[in-house]
Each structure stands twice: as C-alpha cells, then as structure tokens.
Amino acid sequence: MNADRLVIAGREFRSRLWVGTGKYKDFAETRRAVEASGADVVTVAVRRVNITDRNAENLLDYLDPKQYTILPNTAGCYTVDDAVRYARLARAAGVSDMVKLEVIGDERTLFPDTAGLLDAATILIKEGFVVLPYTNDDPVVARKLVDIGCPAVMPLAAPIGSGLGIRNPCNLQIIMDTVKVPVIVDAGVGTASDAALAMEYGADAVLMNTAIAGAADPIAMAEAMKYAVTAGRLACKAGRIPRKLYATASSPMDGMA
Amino acid sequence: MNIQVNGDSREVCEDMTVRGLLRDLELHVAQVAVEINREILEQRDFDTRPLRAGDRVEIMSFIGGGARRGSERGLAGNPLRAVAPRHRRRDAARRDGVPA
Numbered sequence: 001m002n003a004d005r006l007v008i009a010g011r012e013f014r015s016r017l018w019v020g021t022g023k024y025k026d027f028a029e030t031r032r033a034v035e036a037s038g039a040d041v042v043t044v045a046v047r048r049v050n051i052t053d054r055n056a057e058n059l060l061d062y063l064d065p066k067q068y069t070i071l072p073n074t075a076g077c078y079t080v081d082d083a084v085r086y087a088r089l090a091r092a093a094g095v096s097d098m099v100k101l102e103v104i105g106d107e108r109t110l111f112p113d114t115a116g117l118l119d120a121a122t123i124l125i126k127e128g129f130v131v132l133p134y135t136n137d138d139p140v141v142a143r144k145l146v147d148i149g150c151p152a153v154m155p156l157a158a159p160i161g162s163g164l165g166i167r168n169p170c171n172l173q174i175i176m177d178t179v180k181v182p183v184i185v186d187a188g189v190g191t192a193s194d195a196a197l198a199m200e201y202g203a204d205a206v207l208m209n210t211a212i213a214g215a216a217d218p219i220a221m222a223e224a225m226k227y228a229v230t231a232g233r234l235a236c237k238a239g240r241i242p243r244k245l246y247a248t249a250s251s252p253m254d255g256m257a
Numbered sequence: 258m259n260i261q262v263n264g265d266s267r268e269v270c271e272d273m274t275v276r277g278l279l280r281d282l283e284l285h286v287a288q289v290a291v292e293i294n295r296e297i298l299e300q301r302d303f304d305t306r307p308l309r310a311g312d313r314v315e316i317m318s319f320i321g322g323g324a325r326r327g328s329e330r331g332l333a334g335n336p337l338r339a340v341a342p343r344h345r346r347r348d349a350a351r352r353d354g355v356p357a
Contacts, residue, residue, distance in 0.1 A: 043322060058288075059320055060319060094290075
C-alpha cells in the first residue's frame with residue numbers, strides 16, 4: 001500500500017493508526033504497544049519535569065523522535081490561554097511544530113469547547129503552528145476549523161476513554177463529505193471493529209489511546225487495531241455493496257439437476 | 258537567592274543561568290521547554306538568560322498522553338454487559354460520574 005500514504009500539511013505518514021502514550025503500566029509496555037500497532041505518529045502530553053527523582057526515566061528515551069512523529073497535545077487545558085501556552089511549550093521543547101489542539105469544555109465528558117478551539121487554533125496558526133484540532137462531531141465546526149487553516153480535523157467518535165465506539169456515524173460521514181482535508185477520528189474507540197468502521201466510513205486515520213492501553217492485553221489489542229485500520233481502509237477503497245432488504249443468490253440456478 | 262522551580266522554592270547562586278539550573282538538577286532529557294514568569298525561553302537563550310530572585314521557573318517536557326488519566330471504572334469488562342439495564346446505568350452514573 002505504498003501509494004496509499006496519508007499526507008497532512010505536506011508531511012507523509014505511513015500508518016493510518018495513530019496512538020496515544022498514556023495509561024500504560026510503564027514505558028517498556030508503551031514502546032511494545034506502539035511497535036505492535038505499527039503507528040508512526042504518537043501523541044504525548046506536556047507536563048512538568050520530575051525534578052525530585054533524578055533517575056526518573058523519560059518517555060522519549062523509549063520512543064525515538066527520529067523514528068516516530070511525536071505529536072504533542074494540549075490535554076488538560078480548559079481555556080484558550082492554557083491551550084495556547086501548552087502548545088507553545090511543546091514547540092519550544094523542540095520536537096515538532098505540529099500540535100493536537102485540545103480545549104476541553106467539560107470535565108465529565110471531556111467534550112471539546114469548540115468556540116475556544118476555534119479561537120486557540122486561530123492564534124496558533126498565525127504563529128506558524130500546524131494545528132490538528134480535537135473537535136466534536138459537528139460538521140459546521142469542522143468546516144470552520146478548515147476555513148481558518150487547520151490541515152486536518154480530528155472529530156471524536158465518543159468521549160475520550162469511554163470505549164463507546166462511534167456514537168454519531170452520520171455526522172462523522174457528513175464531516176468527511178464536507179471538508180477536503182484529512183479526517184482523523186479521535187477518541188472513543190473501544191475495540192477493533194470500531195476502528196475498522198471508522199475507516200470504512202472514509203476516515204483518513206484513527207487515533208486512540210485507552211482502547212489499547214486499557215485492554216487486558218495491550219500489545220495484542222495494538223496489533224488488532226493495526227489490522228482493523230488496514231482492513232477498514234482497504235474495504236473503504238474497495239467499495240462495499242449496497243444494502244438490500246432481500247436476498248440475491250450467489251450461485252447460479254443454471255445447471256441444477 | 259530564592260527562585261521557584263516547578264512550584265517548589267529553591268536556593269540558587271546569584272549568577273545562575275537556566276543552563277546552570279538544568280545542570281544542577283541533573284536533568285538528562287533533551288526535549289525540555291523552560292518558562293520564566295510565564296514567558297517561554299528559546300533554547301538558544303538557556304546559556305545567557307540569568308535567573309533573578311523571585312523568578313518562577315517552569316521546566317516542562319513530555320509524558321505519556323493521549324487522554325487525561327481519569328476514572329478507570331465504569332463500562333469496562335465483558336462487552337455484552339457493557340450496556341447495563343437502565344436503572345443500573347443511572348446508579349453507576351451517579352456513583353462513577355460515567356454517562357448513563
């Protein structure tokens with residue numbers, strides 16, 4: 001599938017499965033899961049360095065930025081100011097000028113504050129960031145994000161970490177029909193079939209964390225997700241048959257005795 | 258003189274630079290961002306920017322993340338049991354803060 005590369009803002013990605021790096025038992029497990037997933041983009045959060053434990057290990061000792069695209073997020077930011085601040089910190093740390101922009105609007109659902117998201121994205125794009133916005137499954141907001149210069153949109157399938165699967169397939173498909181940029185379904189995937197379904201609908205990629213990290217066997221689930229995303233992508237490009245209410249025989253009647 | 262580093266007060270010598278502070282802390286991580294009094298410092302200024310008494314310094318880097326670490330309880334486990342009867346979902350929602 002060499003020709004089937006995902007391209008965002010001129011950058012080419014091999015894998016259509018992107019993974020988060022939170023919630024793993026330790027960094028060794030994180031690395032094994034990322035390897036099993038085949039992902040070449042991994043999301044990370046920006047936090048204070050542990051200055052009390054000098055032997056504390058660093059995530060990036062386990063995930064080589066030369067090998068992976070490190071995509072910092074602004075998880076945990078509830079205001080435009082905070083999201084912009086964390087994005088700038090991420091860029092200053094020197095791994096990327098790409099940011100997965102999150103402006104969270106509600107603690108219980110972690111749904112995005114889409115008004116704040118548009119404001120923060122506007123500021124960061126002006127500063128030269130490549131902004132990949134974590135957004136709601138709202139086609140109008142998705143269109144506005146693209147209009148202000150986001151080179152991709154990342155609508156949620158369901159609340160972060162919920163594992164509920166795709167709650168609003170119709171809206172996701174409308175987003176895919178509406179915007180001309182890649183659509184990365186982000187958050188809410190529970191198992192492999194959810195990921196395959198997202199790709200069958202026409203998503204350009206799927207980003208997940210908890211579905212893998214929270215599985216009983218994260219490494220096996222990472223591998224399952226790799227195949228699910230590949231299968232979904234192939235099925236989408238192959239073109240499924242239309243749904244019909246009644247049967248159509250597959251075997252000819254001719255030649256029956 | 259006294260400065261704040263990642264929220265903790267810390268005594269450093271008068272002519273301390275940011276680079277010196279990072280060396281003192283023995284941070285062996287290449288990818289750090291430093292913010293002083295809410296202003297982000299370019300990496301090339303680490304050697305030249307002197308610290309002043311009362312500076313609030315934040316040293317940030319990357320940790321595992323995709324989503325925020327939240328409640329691990331809720332609808333995990335057997336997928337066939339994932340959607341509980343309505344009354345149990347409401348009870349669970351009240352208890353765990355999980356959407357019913």
